[in-house]
Amino acid sequence: MITINQEVQVNYHYPVVFTEDVFNPENPALAQVLRGKQRKRSPKVVAVLDENVHRLQPSLINRIKSYALAHQFELARKPLVVGGGEAVKGKQAVLDAIYQLVVDERIDRHSYILAIGGGAVLDAVGYAAATAHRGIRLIRMPTTVLSQNDAGIGVKNGVNHLGRKNFLGCFTPPHAVINDYRLLETLEARDRRAGMAEAVKVALIRDRDFFEELYEQRFALARFEAEPMQRMIFRCAELHLNHIRNSGDPFEMGSARPLDFGHWSAHKLEAMSGYRIRHGEAVAIGLALDSLYSFKRRMINERDFERIWTLLSDLGFELSCPELTEMDVLASLEEFREHLGGFLSITLLTGLGSAVEVNEIDATAMKSCVAAITDRHARKLAQHQ
Numbered sequence: 249m250i251t252i253n254q255e256v257q258v259n260y261h262y263p264v265v266f267t268e269d270v271f272n273p274e275n276p277a278l279a280q281v282l283r284g285k286q287r288k289r290s291p292k293v294v295a296v297l298d299e300n301v302h303r304l305q306p307s308l309i310n311r312i313k314s315y316a317l318a319h320q321f322e323l324a325r326k327p328l329v330v331g332g333g334e335a336v337k338g339k340q341a342v343l344d345a346i347y348q349l350v351v352d353e354r355i356d357r358h359s360y361i362l363a364i365g366g367g368a369v370l371d372a373v374g375y376a377a378a379t380a381h382r383g384i385r386l387i388r389m390p391t392t393v394l395s396q397n398d399a400g401i402g403v404k405n406g407v408n409h410l411g412r413k414n415f416l417g418c419f420t421p422p423h424a425v426i427n428d429y430r431l432l433e434t435l436e437a438r439d440r441r442a443g444m445a446e447a448v449k450v451a452l453i454r455d456r457d458f459f460e461e462l463y464e465q466r467f468a469l470a471r472f473e474a475e476p477m478q479r480m481i482f483r484c485a486e487l488h489l490n491h492i493r494n495s496g497d498p499f500e501m502g503s504a505r506p507l508d509f510g511h512w513s514a515h516k517l518e519a520m521s522g523y524r525i526r527h528g529e530a531v532a533i534g535l536a537l538d539s540l541y542s543f544k545r546r547m548i549n550e551r552d553f554e555r556i557w558t559l560l561s562d563l564g565f566e567l568s569c570p571e572l573t574e575m576d577v578l579a580s581l582e583e584f585r586e587h588l589g590g591f592l593s594i595t596l597l598t599g600l601g602s603a604v605e606v607n608e609i610d611a612t613a614m615k616s617c618v619a620a621i622t623d624r625h626a627r628k629l630a631q632h633q
């Protein structure tokens with residue numbers, strides 16, 4: 249037997265830029281990431297836009313055009329507008345439209361796709377960009393809180409297929425991410441709030457100070473005040489990026505996924521609701537549930553659990569939904585195990601800002617946590633009536 253042990257090392261670098269008013273010709277952010285080091289030819293860019301961003305920010309297309317003129321890059325025809333929200337990830341026609349655009353506009357591996365939209369659009373466009381010509385450079389411009397602080401800044405892309413979420417996908421880092429706070433101006437309240445769940449999540453598993461800040465600022469955040477919102481988005485994104493950079497497992501080869509804290513039930517609730525419940529809304533419920541379980545297992549104390557509940561609740565999250573009582577706990581854990589690739593690994597809390605991976609969940613204890621969460625929520629609703 250002869251074996252050649254092949255080893256290839258690839259380093260990825262990509263900037264995640266925080267700015268405002270990105271298409272103001274005075275704003276250098278986009279021009280800088282487009283030019284990079286290569287100054288020989290003017291870059292070719294094709295934009296793909298979330299339909300709701302397009303509808304609510306109708307001047308965007310003209311602003312992109314003026315920006316392209318001012319900075320001398322070539323815009324390939326007018327942007328392609330695709331559906332917004334989870335449905336976009338289930339449509340082959342959307343992928344085909346992007347592939348067709350790549351062919352028609354002769355987009356090559358040195359050109360850029362500029363994806364502007366929520367996490368769902370970024371996931372789908374990212375997948376198309378990564379697979380056309382085996383990879384076209386992708387610039388993401390996230391337009392929801394959740395995509396600016398989590399979904400749009402990492403290395404994963406994917407679409408839903410055969411009834412399974414993110415069944416087709418790839419780990420392909422973007423060329424750059426540009427977070428423009430102003431793009432969030434047209435967001436509905438629920439989409440401003442949803443992304444805060446990811447900030448609470450990453451604070452709980454990684455950073456006590458950040459938890460304290462969120463707790464202190466919870467009413468201002470619930471009112472979507474700009475300054476605390478911007479700080480929340482930045483710190484949450486930073487903690488996610490730190491994890492991808494330092495975990496030693498950026499492409500998720502192992503089973504441990506600390507950033508999936510609260511997500512085993514969240515994924516299930518989202519799917520059960522036919523995606524009526526947003527990802528972040530489901531994550532908030534999942535966080536409450538797994539925090540309660542951590543408390544019941546004596547891993548965190550009661551006061552910590554109560555503060556987590558208060559934070560989520562004061563941010564305005566509904567901490568239960570009809571699907572929660574209908575959820576089959578065992579089957580959902582089993583599905584999550586499959587999703588992880590074989591071994592069950594669930595993140596639980598050992599404190600505010602610290603977490604541990606466990607490989608077993610006591611389904612009976614978890615079911616009583618589900619019942620307790622539902623009860624609490626019902627009592628809260630009754631109080632407010």
Ligand SMILES: NC(=O)c1ccc[n+]([C@@H]2O[C@H](COP(=O)([O-])OP(=O)(O)OC[C@H]3O[C@@H](n4cnc5c(N)ncnc54)[C@H](O)[C@@H]3O)[C@@H](O)[C@H]2O)c1
Nearest residue numbers: 300332333334366367368391392394395399404431434435
């Ligand atoms: N790739 C990853 O690492 C990763 C991580 C977490 C979540 N995700 C995925 O992200 C998706 C959720 O993303 P999301 O929470 O951004 O929701 P979303 O993309 O579904 O957007 C929610 C709604 O807001 C609309 N919208 C977007 N920007 C808007 C704006 N500025 N003004 C008004 N409306 C706007 C969208 O059209 C949609 O209707 C899920 O598919 C989830 O699986 C991906």
Ligand SMILES: [Zn+2]
Nearest residue numbers: 446511527531
């Ligand atoms: Zn998430």
